[in-house]
Amino acid sequence: xxxxxxxxxxxxxxxxxxxxxxxxxxxxxxxxxxxxxxxxxxxxxxxxxxxxxxxxxxxxxxxxxxxxxxxxxxxxxxxxxxxxxxxxxxxxxxxxxxxxxxxxxxxxxxxxxxxxxxxxxxxxxxxxxxxxxxxxxxxxxxxxxxxxxxxxxxxxxxxxxxxxxxxxxxxxxxxxxxxxxxxxxxxxxxxxxxxxxxxxxxxxxxxx
Numbered sequence: 280x281x282x283x284x285x286x287x288x289x290x291x292x293x294x295x296x297x298x299x300x301x302x303x304x305x306x307x308x309x310x311x312x313x314x315x316x317x318x319x320x321x322x323x324x325x326x327x328x329x330x331x332x333x334x335x336x337x338x339x340x341x342x343x344x345x346x347x348x349x350x351x352x353x354x355x356x357x358x359x360x361x362x363x364x365x366x367x368x369x370x371x372x373x374x375x376x377x378x379x380x381x382x383x384x385x386x387x388x389x390x391x392x393x394x395x396x397x398x399x400x401x402x403x404x405x406x407x408x409x410x411x412x413x414x415x416x417x418x419x420x421x422x423x424x425x426x427x428x429x430x431x432x433x434x435x436x437x438x439x440x441x442x443x444x445x446x447x448x449x450x451x452x453x454x455x456x457x458x459x460x461x462x463x464x465x466x467x468x469x470x471x472x473x474x475x476x477x478x479x480x481x482x483x484x485x486x487x
Contacts, residue, residue, distance in 0.1 A: 280310075281309075281310055286309055286310045286311060289309045289310075290305075290306060290309050290311070290335075291335065293305055293309070294334075294335050294338065295335075295338065297347065297350075297351045297355060297417070297418075298338070298341050298344060298347035298348070298351070298417040298418070299334045299335045299338030299339075299341070300328070300332070300333070300334045300347060300348055300351040300352075301333055301334075301335070301351070302331055302332055302333070302351065302352070303316055303331040303332070303333070304331070306333070316333070320333065323336055324336055328348065329352075332348075332351075332352050334348075341417055342416070343368060343416055343417065343418075345379060345397075346360055346364055346368070346379050346416075346418060347416075347417045347418055349379045349381060349398045350381060350418045350419065353381050353383060353389070353398075353400075354383070354387070355418075355419060357383050357384060357387045358381045358382070358383050358419070359381065359382050359383075359407065359412050359418075359419045359420060359421055360379070360380065360381060360416075360418045360419065360420040360421070361380050361381060361382040361401060361420070361421045361425075361426065361429055362380035362382070362399075362401060362421075362426070362429050362430050362433060363378065363380050363430060363435075364378070364379045364380040364381075365380070365420045365421045365426040365429075366426055366427070366430055366443060368415070368416045368418075368420055369423055369426065369447070369452060370446075371423070371426075371427070371442075371443040371446050371447055371452075372439070372443065377397060378397055378398070378399050379397055379398045379399065380398075380399050380401060381398060381399070381400055381401065382400075382401040382402065382403055382407075382421065382429075383400060383401075383402060383403075384402065384403060384404075384406065385402040385403060385404045388400060388402045401429075401433075407421070407425070410422060411424075411425040411461075412425070423447050423452040423453045423457075424453045424457040424458050424460070424461035425461050427440065427443055427444060427447065427453070427458060427461065427473070428458070428461040428462045428465060428469065428473070430443070431462070431465075431469045431472055431473060432465055432466070432469050437472055437475075440472055440473070440476055441472075441475070441476040441479055441480075443476075444458065444473065444476035444477060444479075444480055445476065445479065445480040448477070448480045449480070455477045458473055458476075458477060459473070459474075459477075
C-alpha cells in the first residue's frame with residue numbers, strides 16, 4: 280500500500296502532465312478516498328474547480344489554462360484539442376478563438392450536455408493515427424496537418440486556411456506532403472483548397 284508521500288508524488292506526476300488539473304476519479308485511482316480529497320480542498324491544498332474536478336494549489340499558472348482544464352475534464356485518454364482551438368495553440372489563427380474545440384471518439388461522446396460553457400465537442404468514428412496527435416502546450420492536440428485539414432473540412436474561411444498553410448509551411452510546422460496526406464481522404468473541396476493554399480504559399484515564398 281503506498282504511503283501518503285508516495286500518493287502525493289503520484290498525484291503530482293499525473294496533475295503536472297495536465298497543467299495541474301486532475302479529476303476525483305484519478306485521485307481515487309491513486310489511493311485518495313473522497314473524504315481526503317474533500318479535506319484537502321477545504322484546507323486549500325486542492326482547488327475545487329467544479330464537481331469532481333480539481334487543481335493542485337501550488338502548481339504554477341500556465342498559458343491556455345482554460346483549454347487544459349476543458350481537455351482534462353473531457354478525459355485526457357479520449358479527448359484531443361482540435362480545430363480552431365488547436366489552430367490558435369499553434370499560432371496559425373489570426374486571433375485566439377473564444378470557443379474551445381475538442382475531438383472525442385464517437386462512442387465516448389458526452390451524453391449529458393456540455394463539459395464547460397464555451398466548449399464544442401467534435402466526434403470521430405475513425406481513431407486518430409499516431410501521427411495525427413501530439414502532446415504539446417500541456418495537452419494532447421491534433422498535429423498541425425490534421426488541424427488544418429479539420430478546420431478546412433468544417434468550412435473555415437478560405438483566407439484563414441490559406442494564411443494558416445502559408446505560416447505552417449514557412450515555420451516548418453508541416454510539409455506540403457504532410458498536408459496532402461492529411462486531406463487524402465477528405466472531400467474534393469478540401470483537397471482543392473489545400474492545393475491552392477500550398478501553391479499560393481510557394482508563389483509568395485522568398486527567394487533564398
